[in-house]
Amino acid sequence: MIESIILWLLAVLVAPFFSGVILKVKAFFGGKKGPPLLINYYTLIKLFKKGSVYSTSTTVMFKLGPIISLGTALVVLMFLPIAGQDPIFSFKGDILFILYLMGLGRFFVIAAAMDTASPFEGMGAAREAYFPIICEATTFMILIFFYRLTGELQLSAYFTEGNTIELWNLTGAPLLFVVIAFFIILLTENSRVPVDDPATHLELTMIHEVMVLDHSGPDFGLIELGSFCKLFFYSTIVSRLIFPFDFGSSAIGFFVFIAGLIIVYVAVGVTESVIARYRMDKVPQFVLTSFALAFFATIITLEFIK
Amino acid sequence: MILHPVDTILSLVLLSVLFAFGASRLPVLIKVIAFQGIVVSMVPFFIGHDMNAGGMVFTFATLIIRGIIIPMSIYVAIKKVDIKREVEPIIGFHASILCGLGLIVAATYISKQLNIPSISDYKLLFPVAIALLVTGMFLLIARRNAIAMVLGYIMMENGIYLVGTTISIRARHIVEFGILLDILAGVMIMAIILQNIKRTFDDVDTANLRTLKE
Amino acid sequence: MGHFFLSILIILFGGFLSLVLARQVKLMRFTAVFFLSIGCFLGLMDAVLKLIQPGIAGASFRYLNVFSLAFKMDELSGFFLVIIFAICLIAAIYSFHYMENSRNSLRTAVNYFFFSILIASMALVVTAANMITFMLSWEIMSLSSFFLVIYKHHSAESRKAGYLYFIFSHVGAMFIFAAFGIVYGYTGSFGFEDMGSLPETAKILVFIFSFIGFGSKAGVFPFHVWLPHAHPAAPSHISAVMSGVMIKTGIYGIIKMYILLNLHTALFGNIVLFAGVISGILGIVYALGQQDLKRLLAYSSVENIGIILIGLGVGMIGVSSKNPLMAVLGFTGGFLHILNHSIFKSLLFMGAGMVLHKTGTRSIDALGGLLKNMKITGLSVIIGSLAICGLPPFNGFVGEFFIYIGGFKGVALDKSAFVMSCFAIISLAVIGGLALACFTKVIGIAFQGEPRTDAAVNIDEKGPSMLFAMSILACACVIIGIFPKLILWMPVKAVSALGLGIGRVPPEPFGQMAGNITLAATIFLVSVLLVTAIRWFFYRNKTITRSGTWGCGFTQPTVKMQYTGSSYASFILDFFRPAAPLDEDHPKITGRFPLNTYYTSHVNDIAELHMKRVIVNPILFLFDKLRWIQHGDIHLYIGYILLAIILLLFFI
Structure with missing residues (x-):
């Protein structure tokens, strides 16, 4: 329990660092030196030092947005098995709770964006409401796949100790599809290229960034921290899937886990560097591909496990 | 249970089916079909039975024709004729992907119903073959661009090849090779006809052929 | 069952009383809401008790000496009764001020009358x-x-x-x-x-x-x-x-x-x-x-x-x-x-x-x-x-x-x-x-x-x-x-x-x-409280200013520029276009300075569309053909009645 809490705290603390890795990779591809690896910490500190400007159109929902979005991200991490260790909390069906809790976070971020009466933020909100629908379908398809294999509906039944390697043993190749599908979800849910461009300054082309245009100071810091945690959540799962090995709680296990994490973040950075953002109407097709992949994996597995 | 290589290959074939549905540009679709051709031709290497020297040669030749020559010639053809690069779907991409999923489920179901004994070792083989046949047919129906239709046709051929590999054990290389040469000839002829269609209609939209009606 | 029927009677009584008191609007609303609430509350208590103590209660009456009207209350009906009485209780309370603007007092009274019948009949159905x-x-x-x-x-x-x-x-x-x-x-x-x-x-x-x-x-x-x-x-x-x-x-x-x-x-x-x-x-x-x-x-x-x-x-x-x-x-x-x-x-x-x-x-x-x-x-x-x-x-x-x-x-x-x-x-x-x-x-x-x-x-x-x-x-x-x-x-x-x-x-x-x-x-709630505390900590002694929404460089925003509900939904509806066809109406914009244009859109329900096409239109067509039966001549209508009686006598 104590170990899990320490891991959770560490996860929250290091999440901004890993997001910095993406920036570094992108800078490398652009032939630039890039910002320091700790850039996100500097940004957060700067934001927390500032005051805020609120729009006259806004209500209490605008202030609730950052609180709930960070609150949900923190809770979600509590249920996540980090580096194959037991999470702080876990119960049968916790994954449903987590997925719907993320929905709650999304609801409040959208509501906060609509609160400003800005047409740009409305546009971002409409997209934010749209794409995750398909993502959710994919996630549940993956859950069906996992449930069929393990008979459990619990994050710790998939990602702790020897469970992940057991998944590979049971399926093999189809799990690779799931990894790809999950990576697509990661890109979509965290507003990365090719779905969204976190770096652009053109408000019309963005989804997540445009929704938080009016947030400032500590409020914006909370939102940023929340999105780092969210990215960390998805990356941890992908990392665990690509390095399923179990080393107990030894140091090697952590190194392998961190190596996996870095690979995922670098992969995100490379994707952002080599692929252009899709036209908005192509994005659903891209996300739908992830659903098809998960679906394939399930069908193929059905053929084997009788 | 770690998968047999054949099953891994077949999963890749299914993946290519999926991407074929999602591909909106011809070059992408051609690449997908080329990939599919290579992967499909590799199946006999792993399937084990009667792989003598002759078989090896034939299989390699199939791989080269299926995976390289045919796609290349189509690619060159569209470059030369300067064809529209969109596949011009009749059924939209989202619907296509969902249809594809439905077709694959149907293929799995049908292959279970048929229950052919000789292929029971490779559970995925027959469903994949049927899926290829059906999706090839689907591309023929759902795409207006002539090249995309030809690619659908090639996909069907890949499916037939897979069925052939599984059912006929003896002398299958000869038969297969014969079919493949036919296709090759067909593709060549098509490239020539395309140039003519293009010259006449300024487009390769097959809907234009309706104007030939009396 | 006694309490159940009592509550039904109270509810019906309230509805009836509202008709009687239709002239005194305020009194009528008050009595109607009062009796409806009391009846629903009694019914709710009875249903909850039924759920707590298992056992089946029943009652039956004979109607016209031919049909028997029988009622039975088991756990299933108890569950539905809880919902019916609870929601109707709250709705009745809500209606007290909701109906205050109504100018036509008789209509309000009729509304309460039928409302009471609706509650009673729903309870009887289950x-x-x-x-x-x-x-x-x-x-x-x-x-x-x-x-x-x-x-x-x-x-x-x-x-x-x-x-x-x-x-x-x-x-x-x-x-x-x-x-x-x-x-x-x-x-x-x-x-x-x-x-x-x-x-x-x-x-x-x-x-x-x-x-x-x-x-x-x-x-x-x-x-x-x-x-x-x-x-x-x-x-x-x-x-x-x-x-x-x-x-x-x-x-x-x-x-x-x-x-x-x-x-x-x-x-x-x-x-x-x-x-x-x-x-x-x-x-x-x-x-x-x-x-x-x-x-x-x-x-x-x-x-x-x-x-x-x-x-x-x-x-x-x-x-x-x-x-x-x-x-x-x-x-x-x-x-x-x-x-x-x-x-x-x-x-x-x-x-x-x-x-x-x-x-x-x-x-x-x-x-x-x-x-x-x-x-x-x-x-x-x-x-x-x-x-x-x-x-x-x-x-x-x-x-x-x-x-x-x-x-x-x-x-x-x-x-x-x-x-x-x-x-x-x-x-x-x-x-x-x-x-x-x-x-x-x-x-x-x-x-x-x-x-x-x-x-x-x-x-x-x-x-x-x-x-x-x-x-x-x-x-x-x-x-x-x-x-x-x-x-x-x-x-x-x-x-x-x-x-x-x-x-x-x-x-x-x-x-x-x-x-x-x-x-x-x-x-989750603890975590939200924690984050609120952190937020409070960072906002101590900070300057907080209010100004207009950031318009991305545009300085003259009006309320009309906000995103509308239709545009918010259009992305998703596009995905479901085959099931939700969209009717749009807007004139083509011409000229350099177009004035006074409009845009309307309407999402069609395919069930409604097809029901109209497949069922309603053929039936209308058929009935149109049968128009000749309707004459307006009363003698002929009596003749129809006679004919119907004779035909029916054959079947008995």
Whole structure:
């Protein structure tokens, strides 16, 4: 329990660092030196030092947005098995709770964006409401796949100790599809290229960034921290899937886990560097591909496990 | 249970089916079909039975024709004729992907119903073959661009090849090779006809052929 | 049963008294609400006690010495009675201030009169113990709600809605009659008990007929067409009762028939599940496309009926594949959602009623910024929206959680059970996402931002009884969401009394699941408090300024530039274009300085379109051909009567 809490705290603390890795990779591809690896910490500190400007159109929902979005991200991490260790909390069906809790976070971020009466933020909100629908379908398809294999509906039944390697043993190749599908979800849910461009300054082309245009100071810091945690959540799962090995709680296990994490973040950075953002109407097709992949994996597995 | 290589290959074939549905540009679709051709031709290497020297040669030749020559010639053809690069779907991409999923489920179901004994070792083989046949047919129906239709046709051929590999054990290389040469000839002829269609209609939209009606 | 009939009598007395007192408007409203509330409260207490103490109470009367009117109260009817009385109690309280603006006092009195009859007939429907009683109560219920729908009978829209509702409820009733007719043909008795002795094919036919009949009351796609017309037409407290409670009697009918027929084939489960999936997805897609707040809520009822049917379908598949846990989870989830939906849907209708009351418009795109002046209404509607999206820690999540777990149990099965379970899970996920989009639209466009038209400027919220009713329901949403244990025993009792042939229902897993939800919700609330504390810490002694919204460099923004509901939804509707065709009307823009253009769009309901094309138009055509029968000559009409009598005599 104590170990899990320490891991959770560490996860929250290091999440901004890993997001910095993406920036570094992108800078490398652009032939630039890039910002320091700790850039996100500097940004957060700067934001927390500032005051805020609120729009006259806004209500209490605008202030609730950052609180709930960070609150949900923190809770979600509590249920996540980090580096194959037991999470702080876990119960049968916790994954449903987590997925719907993320929905709650999304609801409040959208509501906060609509609160400003800005047409740009409305546009971002409409997209934010749209794409995750398909993502959710994919996630549940993956859950069906996992449930069929393990008979459990619990994050710790998939990602702790020897469970992940057991998944590979049971399926093999189809799990690779799931990894790809999950990576697509990661890109979509965290507003990365090719779905969204976190770096652009053109408000019309963005989804997540445009929704938080009016947030400032500590409020914006909370939102940023929340999105780092969210990215960390998805990356941890992908990392665990690509390095399923179990080393107990030894140091090697952590190194392998961190190596996996870095690979995922670098992969995100490379994707952002080599692929252009899709036209908005192509994005659903891209996300739908992830659903098809998960679906394939399930069908193929059905053929084997009788 | 770690998968047999054949099953891994077949999963890749299914993946290519999926991407074929999602591909909106011809070059992408051609690449997908080329990939599919290579992967499909590799199946006999792993399937084990009667792989003598002759078989090896034939299989390699199939791989080269299926995976390289045919796609290349189509690619060159569209470059030369300067064809529209969109596949011009009749059924939209989202619907296509969902249809594809439905077709694959149907293929799995049908292959279970048929229950052919000789292929029971490779559970995925027959469903994949049927899926290829059906999706090839689907591309023929759902795409207006002539090249995309030809690619659908090639996909069907890949499916037939897979069925052939599984059912006929003896002398299958000869038969297969014969079919493949036919296709090759067909593709060549098509490239020539395309140039003519293009010259006449300024487009390769097959809907234009309706104007030939009396 | 005595208390039950007493409460019914009090309710009817209240309705009757309102007719008598029609002249004294205020007194009339007060007495009507008083008696309705007392009656509902008594009924509620009685129903809860019935659920606590098992045991079946019954009563029967003879009518005209031919028909026996029999009533029976078991756990299932107890469960539905709780919902009926609880929601009607709150709706009656709400109506006290809602009806205050009504200028025509007689109409208000008539409204209360039929409202009381509606409550009484719904209670009788769920306690009826034979076919005659059931159909009698059913028809009274349909007719009384018809009169409530045409409350504003001077407006053509209301009359049309009422007409549509009348046709649908009677065609539906005809199907139920047909189903009961088949049963009577086989058994020769009007009792419910003999239904189990039918041959299997007859059972299937009876189930399908009654599914169509009850489905048209419940609003199952494609029989939902009346719903989005009738609900906006009725006064809001009536919409709340109709949407929250009355359509559930259709669900009650389906469950009752399933139990009585006692045929555990997978076919029933598949039909119910499939209908649920289609209603769920299309219902919420159409809801997303609406611009009228109450129409949107009506379509959302179609969606929620879909979720309930998915739950019941999962349960039925569990029964047919001999998986007791799946069966119980599915049924319990469905029952929980019946209860939860009645709470948050009536809450939302009441919120919409408040908005309509104060602004005079139902169009979402005409509103905006309501949250600033309508704090309690806004907050209640936000809570209701969160609950209807199925988000934790609100009550909508609890029911869906159980249905999900039940569905996942089915994933481990084979063949059709596996496919249907996957279907159920994926569609629930998609419905959840779409509901989120739909209700962020309601909140974001109507309650947030800046007022889009003058209708939404400078409004207030008044009417203590309305605010009180909404607050009660909003609190219920939160409390049930955090402590589902408080109400979980009711659906569990009702399900275990169904007699599904799966033995005793163990209560332990439910307690555990409810405990887990409580735990998780608590963790979440603590975490939110923690973040609030952090936020407070960072904002100490900081300068906080207010200014206009950042316009991305544009310095002259107007309220008209805000995103509208239609544009918010258009992305998603585009994806569902084949199922939700869009009619657009706008003139082509010409010239360098175009002036005065307009744009209107309307999302078509394919059920409505095709029903008109396939059924209504041919029937109209046929009847047009039969026009010659109508002469206007009274002698000929008497001749018709004679002819009919002679013909009928031949058959006897």
